[in-house]
Amino acid sequence: MDDKEKKMFQFQMLQQNAEEIKKRMQIILKTFEEIELTKKALSDLNNLKKSQALIPIGAGSFVKGHIDDVDKILVDVGGGIIIEKTSTEALKITEDREEQVKQALSNLSMQEQMIQAEIIKLQPEIQKLLGG
Numbered sequence: 001m002d003d004k005e006k007k008m009f010q011f012q013m014l015q016q017n018a019e020e021i022k023k024r025m026q027i028i029l030k031t032f033e034e035i036e037l038t039k040k041a042l043s044d045l046n047n048l049k050k051s052q053a054l055i056p057i058g059a060g061s062f063v064k065g066h067i068d069d070v071d072k073i074l075v076d077v078g079g080g081i082i083i084e085k086t087s088t089e090a091l092k093i094t095e096d097r098e099e100q101v102k103q104a105l106s107n108l109s110m111q112e113q114m115i116q117a118e119i120i121k122l123q124p125e126i127q128k129l130l131g132g
Helices: 003-045 087-129
Strands: 051-058 061-067 072-076 081-084
Touching: 061 072, 072 087, 081 087
Parallel strands: none
Antiparallel strands: 051 061, 072 081
8 A cells, every 4th residue: 555545545534533423422412412301301300299291102102191209210220220219319310421421522522623633634635645
């Protein structure tokens, strides 16, 4: 592989890495949005006592149900393990997850910036190699 091919390969790899990071950031942003909705729902639950609710069963389908107890929240703590927590504890767990997501997003953003800087640095060399 000659120098031109190496530079082109490096440039393409950097572009692919940048695209992958953007995709990962979009997934993390969706997770962040879900966390925000969860925090709001937990706050709203504190104002409820007993009420009727629509319970999602997937693919945009719901069943009607009743919320009888808002003092205990079932929280997925990973690995398919669900534990019972108070609404305050559930909110704290959700806020901790939010911080983890923010940190992951920040790390990916820094990686993307570094890759973009490398791409910008390589562009003149690539243009020169391509004769443009």
